[in-house]
Amino acid sequence: MTDDWIIQTQDLTKEFKGFFAVREVGLKVRRGTIHALIGPNGAGKTTCFNLITKFLQPSKGRILYNGRDITRADPASVARAGMVRSFQISAVFPHMTVLENIRVALQRGLGTSFHFWRSDQSLDVLNGRARELAAAVGIADFVETPAVELSYGRKRALEIATTLALEPEMLLLDEPMAGMGREDIDRIARLIREVAKGRTVLMVEHNLAVVADLSDTITVLARGQILAEGDYHSVSRDPQVIEAYMGTAHG
Amino acid sequence: MLQRRIWGTVLVAAALAAPYAVYPVFLMKALCFGLFAVAFNLLLGYTGLLSFGHAAFFGFAAYVTGHAMKEWGATPELGILAGVAVAAAMGLVFGVLAIRRLGIYFAMVTLALAQMVYFFCVQAPFTHGEDGIQAIPRGKLFGLLPLDDMYVLYYVVLAVFGIGVWIVWRAIHSPFGQVLAAIRENEPRAISLGYRTERFKLAAFVLSATLAGLAGSVKTLVFQLASLTDVQWHTSGEVVLMTLLGGMGTALGPVVGAFVVTTIENYLADIGAWVTIIQGVIFVLVVTLFRRGIVGEALAFIERSRRR
Known part of the structure; x- marks a missing residue:
């Protein structure tokens, strides 16, 4: 089979x-x-x-x-x-925060990724889900940190969270x-x-x-x-x- | 936040009062090149693509607007619209051909295509070769605003500049801008998240070309002239210099760069060939010592003193 x-x-x-x-x-x-x-x-x-x-x-x-x-x-x-x-x-996307990193993966689902006339505040609806994912891999305390400042292990965790965002x-x-x-x-x-x-x-x-x-x-x-x-x-x-x-x- | 608002108000007030203190044509020239550089920065600073052929959009849109207004008697708004539309279409063609190439190859393909446009302009009768299209009538915008009045023209140019800069700012701070940032930061990763990155780069390229065309069209209105200088590779190089000098990837950097370069050209015009040499020296200094450009260095300085 x-x-x-x-x-x-x-x-x-x-x-x-x-x-x-x-x-x-x-x-x-x-x-x-x-x-x-x-x-x-x-x-x-x-x-x-x-x-x-x-x-x-x-x-x-x-x-x-x-x-x-x-x-x-x-x-x-x-x-x-x-x-x-x-x-x-x-x-990871080094100069974006942990939250933004995860959000970029989530935003494809909104179908607005080509909308250059729309405010990026329209992405804030994804913040809740992004925080959940960060928490799931144990980096909830770092959501506002730019990815470049994370330790190696945490970068890996962030990468996994970003990947999981795509389910x-x-x-x-x-x-x-x-x-x-x-x-x-x-x-x-x-x-x-x-x-x-x-x-x-x-x-x-x-x-x-x-x-x-x-x-x-x-x-x-x-x-x-x-x-x-x-x-x-x-x-x-x-x-x-x-x-x-x-x-x-x-x- | 409040500080930012104060600065914004000061800048707008200065822009509104400026023609009463400084020669308006100089200001308008700087604004046109400022918009050109801002459009270019959308690609270089925010998408990570170095185009070496942006003069083609700027200069060819200038020709189209000039021709439409002088030969066909088009109104200014229609003339500008025609220039912008042609620049957008050219942007699409250039983009489709160049976007699959990376780094220096991308720059070379855009340069080659722009050179083809240049040679076409040298040969085509409607551009009038070395003479260019001269004495283009300015007409009345929307049948109301007499553009032959220097002050009216200045505020129209300022408004177009404002709209153009706002469009770029909006695009950078949009869902689209987030994907562009992701592509610039790590393209393979953006692909692995399911983004067809070439389409995003193409969209950014077309947007940038369109706004470069807008800058060129408006410049025709200001100088009543469309000439070979605008489509030459030298102009493509100049916009790179403006963007790097002011600070690529900063919102206001390209505008500052455009003002500095235009000032040098205008006020040092008497010394002839030396202008090019001075530009060269500035370019070398910027890329070796002040990588972040004027605005970039200033922002970094403020950031440093704040942390202390």
Whole structure:
């Protein structure tokens, strides 16, 4: 049954002038699960991610979202269809306040985004919902703070709040814990588990340990291809996976 | 808030009294370039797009207004409307062709298109080549206001300037302006929130081109002249200088920049080629030392002293 899979890729390939960043990947993400895409540096995780979110065009292959072919769709339409991504570098609008950041995501629903003759006070009706979202990720005290002044972990939280504002069916998180301390990692992991309720999450991670108890399924990529797939238990014992990871400087 | 209102009142009062103290034609020239720079700033300062072809909208609208009024006997309001409409249409064409390019490529495409407009104007008979369209009659606005009266003309120009600046201010502080800010701050993120950012950039481009056309049309009325200078790349460069000098991304910066540059040109006109050199030096100083421009630096100074 196709409905079980929210994302399916077939034969997905991205070639950069003879170099295959992603080669014939057939990834399937089950609805309602947290799915992690991991692998050593240069394994093609981020390329794969950019292909699925349409920020890159594949050289070959197909991508199905809810059974619909989105291989040639543009990134904005993919987002409108309910599949919203985050970025490796925390993607906020730095010189806008936390409230404004979240509001920009909410305002698309008003349908007035091209109205240049209307006062921006007309957006104030969204403030209540924006504050709720800020509270949901634990940054309620910072709504008037410009995003640039937030700590790294809070920027990540803001990014998630902004993403949640779109009420996505599916969240794609690009290394949500990159560059974080232990404390922040735990906080964001809790947050991810929280927001994954009733949604599907596909996350890219570098570190196998981080996703161990967070994800239902783990796909390991190496040199642009799928090396192994399964739960943490089976994947972490796979000799090929161990070799791929030992082959890099990663401990 | 109160302080802002006081300042606003002072500014409006000064603008109303100005023609009795300063030569009105100079003021009107500065106001036209002020509006041009404000329109340009909507793109550079608030959308993050550097167009190097804005003279095409400014200068071509000037030709259209001049031609309509002189050859077809159009009334001033219709002449301006024609110029503005043509500028808007050109903005749409330029925008569609350029908007997919980023950074320097965007600037180059706009420059190339503007050069094409320039060469068209050199060749086309209706522009009268090097002579330009001269002695354009000013007529009566709405059949009532005699624009040949310097003071009447000044207040009309001031009103048009006010409306133009208000439109830009409104656009910046609107739902549309919020999306523009988001695009300028982080375009990939804006896309990932489902915004088709190219359409927003195109809308901003057309709006900016339209208002640049309005500035050009009104300038024709003031000088009774439409000439090649207005469509030349030099004018495109000048509006960049005005905006940077005054402070891009500030509401009043471009107006201040326009007044400073116009003053230099008017009062130092006797020294000829040196004006260009002085402009060059100012440009270098601004981009190396005063990145925020006159108004930007002043605002930063006030902010700093307030925090202390």
